[in-house]
Amino acid sequence: MKPFILAGLLIMTSVSASFADFIDVKASGTVAETADKLAAAVENAGATVFARVPHSKGAMSVDMELQDAELVIFGNPKLGTPALQQDIRAGLFVPLRVLVHDVDGQTMLTYEMVDAMFDGLNIAEDAAFRGAMTGALEKLTGAAAE
Numbered sequence: 001m002k003p004f005i006l007a008g009l010l011i012m013t014s015v016s017a018s019f020a021d022f023i024d025v026k027a028s029g030t031v032a033e034t035a036d037k038l039a040a041a042v043e044n045a046g047a048t049v050f051a052r053v054p055h056s057k058g059a060m061s062v063d064m065e066l067q068d069a070e071l072v073i074f075g076n077p078k079l080g081t082p083a084l085q086q087d088i089r090a091g092l093f094v095p096l097r098v099l100v101h102d103v104d105g106q107t108m109l110t111y112e113m114v115d116a117m118f119d120g121l122n123i124a125e126d127a128a129f130r131g132a133m134t135g136a137l138e139k140l141t142g143a144a145a146e
Contacts, residue, residue, distance in 0.1 A: 021116030023137070027100070027107040027145040031056075031068040034107050035100040038072050038144035045140065047076040050095050069101035079129045079136070086123045093117040096133065098141060109141040 027034040039049045051073040059066035075095030083090035098111045114133045115125075123130075 021113050022110055023113060023141075025109040025141045025145050027109055029107060031070055031100050031102055031107050034109065034144050035070045035072055037146070038098060038100060038109065038140060039074075041140045041143035042072070042074040045076075045136070047074055047136070048095075049074045055101075067102045069099060072098050072100060074098075074140075076136075079132050082127065082129045083118070083123060083133075086127065087118075087121040089121055090118065090123060094133075096137060098137070098144075100144075109144055111137050111141065 027037075029037065035052065039052065042049050049072060051071075053071040053073070055069040055071060056066045073095050074097075080090075080094035083094055093112070096111070098109050100107065100109055102108075114130050114137070118130065
């Protein structure tokens with residue numbers, strides 16, 4: 001019985017620790033308005049919006065309910081390519097992603113911390129693109145939150 005309890009505690013610890021790897025930013029507009037602001041901020045910064053995934057619309061298409069949520073996928077090859085050159089598995093995390101969603105009437109922008117994304121990959125901890133990606137996520141979500 002003790003091994004099962006220990007395994008359960010380890011799983012709970014890893015799950016709760018992973019929540020700390022995400023940044024939540026409160027936004028003033030609706031999900032749609034905030035996703036539009038994020039896309040505009042990305043393009044104004046010279047990056048590219050590769051896709052917008054309307055999760056809630058997908059749920060509606062199969063007669064299911066889901067809180068309002070849209071994933072915005074974006075990036076700049078000048079930042080992403082060096083990460084891929086160090087470890088091609090970085091392609092699982094770049095381009096960058098921000099989830100714009102509703103939490104009890106409050107629009108939130110949520111993204112994974114760059115260091116957490118690259119944890120376990122063969123990417124130098126002092127790689128300049130890490131700081132640039134972190135700064136870009138902070139700046140872009142901040143602009144979208146206004």
